[in-house]
Amino acid sequence: MRLKFVVLVLSLIVISGCVQREVRTDENNGLVINAFEADLYRVEEGEQFTLFLEVENVGGTTAENVKSNLYGASWASPGEKTVSKLSPPDIVSSPPIPGDFYQVEWMLDAPDLEEGVEQDFRLVTRINYDYNSNPVSNIPALSKEEYRRKTMKGEVVDEGISTSNTPGPIKVYVTGSSPIIVRSDLVEGEDNQYVMRIAFTNVGYGIPITDNVDGKIKGHVKIMGIGATMENCLGVDVNGNEADFDVVLRSGQDVTKGCTINIDKDEWGMLPKETVTLEFSLSYQYYIDKDITITAIGRIGKRSSSASGNGASTTSTIGGADTAPFFRDYCKQACEYNNYDGNSARCRMKVVSGGGVYVELGHVSADADCKQAATDLKKKSGDWKCFCETKTVEYTAPFTLQKCTDACVYNKYSAASAQCKKHLTQGGGVCNHIGHATADNECTAKAKEKGGTGDWWCCCDGVTTTTLNWV
Incomplete structure (x- = not known):
């Protein structure tokens, strides 16, 4: 089988995106697959078809070691492609700058099938990448005396725990008694002690798979605040201000762990109130999938001249x-005539950018209407056929x-x-x-x-x- 693998990580596209592409952000994801499509969805033995993939960073941190794989094409060996990093969108700049993205093409020959056989093949692209999430939780703390003063004045003491998460697929939520009350009347050597519940949740499109373990996340936690330390936190026997830990999400979705916080009454002293902060640094490998179905057909004799168009x-x-007739045999030549590559997804991508023929015809790129129009006219699949074979x-x-x-x-x-x-x-x-x-x-x-x-x-x-x- 003849196989070509082309990767486009084009600085020109990234740069032009800075001023032309829509700035996309997603609180619940890191990388997203913008497109995974084929130029032909029905292929006959001997035909070549192209798969086109576009991936973008819409989260809050940099994605590293981004790996693209294609599965389901057992008759070929597409291989793996790694991109070192994709930066997140910069929404602070004026104007905002969209996140980095990259594009991949796989050009494949149709599989060999026996005459008359028609078989569907489910092709899956999987994107693996390393990502980070950096949640921060603030826990209000009051001295027992301050708490008494507020209640005597009739004030409602209802200060909750606030947690902020960076945009990405893994979130942290901290719950527990709030505000925490610091007592100064404890016996010598006894500390104020509080147990917090820390929930780790996967809210993204994919699954964490760090070290090839489904749901695994590596992390570091640090506590800040006057007299505050941790003990038995997140399954780790801690005696200090920070610790490394691992957690595994159940079914790749969520898990809740306990964390004991101590506050030294002597270090706290006469403070009326303070904030205890938990800073998390999470690192994990994450993957997302997307699939399409290609129908392969075993060749029946030779195509007639009428079938070839x-x-x-x-x-x-x-x-x-004004328009002039367009001969479908010249589809590839048309792209070359306009200084594009031949009959490929890149050519199609180029000619449809900015709207293209699809907008003029009342369709959008690769949508159901255009595909159906192609099917109705020549029993072909896909917007490339719609554009290249049936229009002028x-x-x-x-x-x-x-x-x-x-x-x-x-x-x-x-x-x-x-x-x-x-x-x-x-x-x-x-x-x-x-x-x-x-x-x-x-x-x-x-x-x-x-x-x-x-x-x-x-x-x-x-x-x-x-x-x-x-x-």
Whole structure:
């Protein structure tokens, strides 16, 4: 099997994203899969299809050791690709800067199947990455005397524990008696002691899998506050201000652990109130999945010329602009003509950026309507087929003299011939598009002013005009 693996981690895309891409943030996720799609969803033996993946950091910390894998293509060996890091969005800057993203292409041949066999293949992409979450909890503390004064004045003492979490898939929540009351009348050597419940919760799309253990998270906790220390915290026998720990979420989702906090009455002294702070630093490997289904078909004989679409074309108007027939056999050439790679997801991605033909047709990129339109017309799947095989192209981009001949050849007409001229000007065509009537006196006069003859010269040789192009 022939296999090509192409990875695009394009600094140009990241830079342009700084000023053009929407700034996306997600309180409950780190990396997200923006797109995982194919240019063909039904493939016959011998056909090549392309899978396109885009991943973006929408969380609050940097993702490191980002690994992309493809599973389910047992007839090929896509391999693994690692990106060193993806930075999070910067919402403090003005204007805000979106998070880093990267794109991957897998170009695969269809699997070999027996004649007449039609089989679905579920292809899964898995993104593994290292991530950090840095929660902070503030626990209010009052001296027993301060608490008594407030209650005597009729004040409601209802100060709760506040916890802030960085955007990401793992959250921490601290609960317990609040405020904690610090007594100064304890016997010598006895400390104020309080037990807090600390819950670790997975709120993201995936599962933590640190050290290949489902649900495992590594962490460090530090306590700050006058006279505050920890004891028997998160399963670790602690006697001090900080400790390392591991927890494993049950079913990869959540777990609650206890933590004993001590406050030394002598160090506390005569303070009326204080805040005890728990700072967490969590590190974990996390993975997210997304899947698509490709239908592979065993070849039945050879395709007929009618099935391949040789010479088939359609003519229509997109968004009210003039169009010319587009031959589906020339799909790849169209991309090359416009300085893109051949019939690939990258080409498709390029031509649909900024809206493209899908918007003009009332569809959005890769949506159900476009796929259904393709299916209804030629029993094909996917928006690439919808765009490339059933629609026309539009006169949109300026082109120079040498491109005029190319345009005629592209549409199977002789270069600069009467047939080509006639076709391109039928129903208005290029001349009408630049403000001249078809083959009329005005166009001819314009040509003479430029030292040429006829509307063909006016449209192609003498002025900058428009030509066939993707929209």
